[in-house]
Amino acid sequence: MIVLVIVLAVVAVVAIAFILFGRSRFAKSLATTTAERDAAAARAAEAEAARDSATAAAEEARAAAEAAAVKTTEAESARQEAEARAASGGVDPQVLWMLEQARSERTWRQSVAIGEGSYLDGADDPLLAALQVELDAAREDVGAIVELDAELPGAVTPAGSVLVLRAAQELLARAMKTAEETTLRVHADGDDVVVTVVATDEAGEPVTLEALEIPESADMVTEEGGVRIRRAVALGSPG
Numbered sequence: 001m002i003v004l005v006i007v008l009a010v011v012a013v014v015a016i017a018f019i020l021f022g023r024s025r026f027a028k029s030l031a032t033t034t035a036e037r038d039a040a041a042a043r044a045a046e047a048e049a050a051r052d053s054a055t056a057a058a059e060e061a062r063a064a065a066e067a068a069a070v071k072t073t074e075a076e077s078a079r080q081e082a083e084a085r086a087a088s089g090g091v092d093p094q095v096l097w098m099l100e101q102a103r104s105e106r107t108w109r110q111s112v113a114i115g116e117g118s119y120l121d122g123a124d125d126p127l128l129a130a131l132q133v134e135l136d137a138a139r140e141d142v143g144a145i146v147e148l149d150a151e152l153p154g155a156v157t158p159a160g161s162v163l164v165l166r167a168a169q170e171l172l173a174r175a176m177k178t179a180e181e182t183t184l185r186v187h188a189d190g191d192d193v194v195v196t197v198v199a200t201d202e203a204g205e206p207v208t209l210e211a212l213e214i215p216e217s218a219d220m221v222t223e224e225g226g227v228r229i230r231r232a233v234a235l236g237s238p239g
Contacts, residue, residue, distance in 0.1 A: 093159035100162055104130040111137040127161045128152065131168055135184060142176050150186040152193070153233055160193060160232025163220055167195045167227045170212055175199040179207045185226075191233045196226030 108119040112133065123129035128150055135146045156164065168184055175182045179199035186195050199207040211222050220229050 093157065093162060096162045097158035100165055101126055101130060104133045104165075107137050108133045111140055125152065127156055127164060130161075130165050131184065131186060134165070134169055134172060138172050138176055138182075144176065144179060145181040146172070146176075147181075147183045148186070149183055151188065152186065153188050155234045156193060156232050157234055159219075160229055163229045164193050164195055164232060167212065167220070167229065171195065171197040171209065171226055174209050175207065188233050189228070191231050193229045193232040194223060194226065195229065196223065198225065 105119060113119070119129060119133060128148075131148060131150060135148050138144070139146045164186060168186065172182065172184060175197050178201060180202045182197060182199045184195070184197055186193065188194075197209055199209060201207050209225065212227055214220055214222065214227070218230065220227050222228075
């Protein structure tokens with residue numbers, strides 16, 4: 001009987017030992033799992049922080065690139081203006097352009113809408129408005145059909161605007177002598193502006209226009225039906 005009690009006691013002790021050992025291993029396993037989870041969470045937080053930092057750096061780089069592009073555009077526009085001023089003997093192109101706009105206003109009041117106020121004041125694009133004045137005046141003077149086909153980027157320099165308007169005036173004057181229908185075309189080609197006239201007579205036959213007589217110039221050259229004004233567009237400018 002005593003032996004049986006001893007055996008049972010030994011078995012109980014062994015069972016308790018196994019239970020305690022199992023709990024210890026479970027506790028260690030749980031601690032390891034928790035530590036690994038915490039480490040994974042820390043790595044995920046570090047990765048997110050690195051991603052946010054990279055995004056912020058990319059935004060800063062984009063903003064810096066845009067600022068540099070604006071400065072480059074401004075510098076290029078200033079260079080073009082300086083070249084135009086040098087080519088014109090030091091005359092400020094902005095002054096010439098303002099004088100041309102004043103002449104267009106006078107043409108509007110005297111030939112198109114007598115007694116009415118300003119036509120260019122508040123115009124979104126003064127160059128297109130001035131070109132339209134020339135067509136309206138020509139239509140009133142000769143009674144012919146005159147249309148404008150224009151597509152400009154809204155960034156024509158003052159010097160370019162003066163040359164475009166003056167070239168259009170001279171080309172229209174030549175066309176009005178014999179043409180029944182005339183279309184003035186003004187389109188940008190890269191940083192150039194091409195001004196041409198397409199004219200037909202009463203029979204619908206094309207009218208060959210006499211080419212403009214201009215000296216050799218870095219600013220303007222003749223083309224079939226008109227002229228090309230070089231570097232008239234400030235590329236990259238807004239609008």
